[in-house]
Amino acid sequence: MEARWDLNRRKLRDLLDRESVDALLLLGAPNITYATGIREPTGAMLITRDCGDVILTSVLDYNRVSSMSPKDVAVKAFYRRSGEASVGMAMVPQSDLISGGLTDAVKQVLGNCNVKSIGADLQWADYASLNVAQQLQARDLSSSIAKVRAIKDDWEVQAILDSIAAAEQAFREAIELLDSSPSESEVEAAFYSSLMRQGAWGESFPTIVAFYDHTALPHHTPTPVRLQKPGPVLIDFGADMYGYASDTTRSMWHGEGGAEYKRLIELVAEAQAAAVDQIAPGVEARSPDLASRRVLAKEGLDKFYNHGLGHGVGVEVHEVPYLAPASTDVLEKNMVVTVEPGFYIPGVYGVRVEDMVLVTAKGARLLTRLSRIIS
Known part of the structure; x- marks a missing residue:
C-alpha cells in the first residue's frame, strides 16, 4: 500500500x-x-x-x-x-x-x-x-x-483494509488462549503483542475483553477475571496500522451449552444485516440505526440498546458520520463506517456484533472478513 x-x-x-x-x-x-x-x-x-x-x-x-x-x-x-x-x-x-x-x-x-x-x-x-x-x-x-x-480515497480504503487484516490476525491469535483459562487482561495482552509483531502502530483504542456479566458493560476495561467455566465472551478490538484505524467486535459463547446466547448473537447479526441493507449514498445516517432497532424490538431488546449503531473510521477510530437515532449526517460514497448493534442486560450479559463497511454507489461493501459467528 x-x-x-x-x-x-x-x-x-x-x-x-x-x-x-x-x-x-x-x-x-x-x-x-x-x-x-x-x-x-x-x-x-x-x-x-x-x-x-x-x-x-x-x-x-x-x-x-x-x-x-x-x-x-x-x-x-x-x-x-x-x-x-x-x-x-x-x-x-x-x-x-x-x-x-x-x-x-x-x-x-x-x-x-x-x-x-x-x-x-x-x-x-x-x-x-x-x-x-x-x-x-x-x-x-x-x-x-x-x-x-x-470521504476516503482508494489508498485510504486499502490502508483501512490493512488495519483490519492485522486486527483480525491478532484476534485469531488472542482467542487461542481461551481454552487455557486466561484472564481478560491476558487476552488483551496477546492481542496487543500480535499487533506489535505485525508492525502496527498499536491498538486503535483500548481493547475490550469481557467475560460473563462483564459483557453487559459496553466500555468494559479488562480485569484479572479468568475464563474458568462456560460463558459469554465479548471482544471489541482494532488496529492502528500506519495511521489508519479499524474497529470490530465479536461475541461468542465459550465452552459447553450457551444455546440461548448463540441464538441472540444471530439475532444481533440479523439486526446488523437490516442496517447494512439501508446503507447507500444520500441515506440519512439515522435510517440504518432505526432499522437495527426494529429487529431487536421484536424481542423487547431494543430497550437495552444504549448506543448508536456506528460511526466513521479513518485516522481516528471515531469520525464523521455518526449513525445514531438523532444524527443529522447523510451518508456519502466512499465513507467508511462501523455497523455495531448490540444490547446489554445489566448483571446478565451483552451481545454486540460489529463490522466495517464502505459506502459505495450501489450500497455497502463489507470490509471485515472475520466470520460473525465464532465457534
Missing part, C-alpha cells in the same frame, strides 16, 4: 478557496497525521495559500518530526525559555529555530505571508491551542475538515 498523504494535504488545501481563508491552522494531532502521516505529531501545522506548509513543534521533538515529515513540508522548532536556545543550537538548525511559544511561532511564520484570514480545527484543540486560535481570531473550520476526512 502506497500512502499518499500529499493527496490528503491537497484536499485540505482546497478548503482555503472553499472557505475563503488564506491559511489553515491544524491544532489536533489526528489532523496533522492525516496531512502528513507523522505518528504522534506535536505542536501545530500551517497550510497556507502563499507560503507553503509548515509544522511547528518543540525543540525536543524537532528531529523526530523532521525525520517523518514529507519533503515538501517545512519543520520549525519553537522554544519558550532562553535556556532552551542553547540546547536548540545543537539539535536544530539556526534557520529552523523560533523564539517564543506556539502563538509567537505561528505569528512569525505568517508574518511574511499575505494572510488576512485563518481557519482552524478547534474541535481537536487543547486549552493552549485554543488560546493560539483565539489570539489569531481564527474561524472554526472543524466541521469542514471532518467532512473532508470522511
Whole structure:
C-alpha cells in the first residue's frame, strides 16, 4: 500500500478557496497525521495559500518530526525559555529555530505571508491551542475538515483494509488462549503483542475483553477475571496500522451449552444485516440505526440498546458520520463506517456484533472478513 498523504494535504488545501481563508491552522494531532502521516505529531501545522506548509513543534521533538515529515513540508522548532536556545543550537538548525511559544511561532511564520484570514480545527484543540486560535481570531473550520476526512480515497480504503487484516490476525491469535483459562487482561495482552509483531502502530483504542456479566458493560476495561467455566465472551478490538484505524467486535459463547446466547448473537447479526441493507449514498445516517432497532424490538431488546449503531473510521477510530437515532449526517460514497448493534442486560450479559463497511454507489461493501459467528 502506497500512502499518499500529499493527496490528503491537497484536499485540505482546497478548503482555503472553499472557505475563503488564506491559511489553515491544524491544532489536533489526528489532523496533522492525516496531512502528513507523522505518528504522534506535536505542536501545530500551517497550510497556507502563499507560503507553503509548515509544522511547528518543540525543540525536543524537532528531529523526530523532521525525520517523518514529507519533503515538501517545512519543520520549525519553537522554544519558550532562553535556556532552551542553547540546547536548540545543537539539535536544530539556526534557520529552523523560533523564539517564543506556539502563538509567537505561528505569528512569525505568517508574518511574511499575505494572510488576512485563518481557519482552524478547534474541535481537536487543547486549552493552549485554543488560546493560539483565539489570539489569531481564527474561524472554526472543524466541521469542514471532518467532512473532508470522511470521504476516503482508494489508498485510504486499502490502508483501512490493512488495519483490519492485522486486527483480525491478532484476534485469531488472542482467542487461542481461551481454552487455557486466561484472564481478560491476558487476552488483551496477546492481542496487543500480535499487533506489535505485525508492525502496527498499536491498538486503535483500548481493547475490550469481557467475560460473563462483564459483557453487559459496553466500555468494559479488562480485569484479572479468568475464563474458568462456560460463558459469554465479548471482544471489541482494532488496529492502528500506519495511521489508519479499524474497529470490530465479536461475541461468542465459550465452552459447553450457551444455546440461548448463540441464538441472540444471530439475532444481533440479523439486526446488523437490516442496517447494512439501508446503507447507500444520500441515506440519512439515522435510517440504518432505526432499522437495527426494529429487529431487536421484536424481542423487547431494543430497550437495552444504549448506543448508536456506528460511526466513521479513518485516522481516528471515531469520525464523521455518526449513525445514531438523532444524527443529522447523510451518508456519502466512499465513507467508511462501523455497523455495531448490540444490547446489554445489566448483571446478565451483552451481545454486540460489529463490522466495517464502505459506502459505495450501489450500497455497502463489507470490509471485515472475520466470520460473525465464532465457534
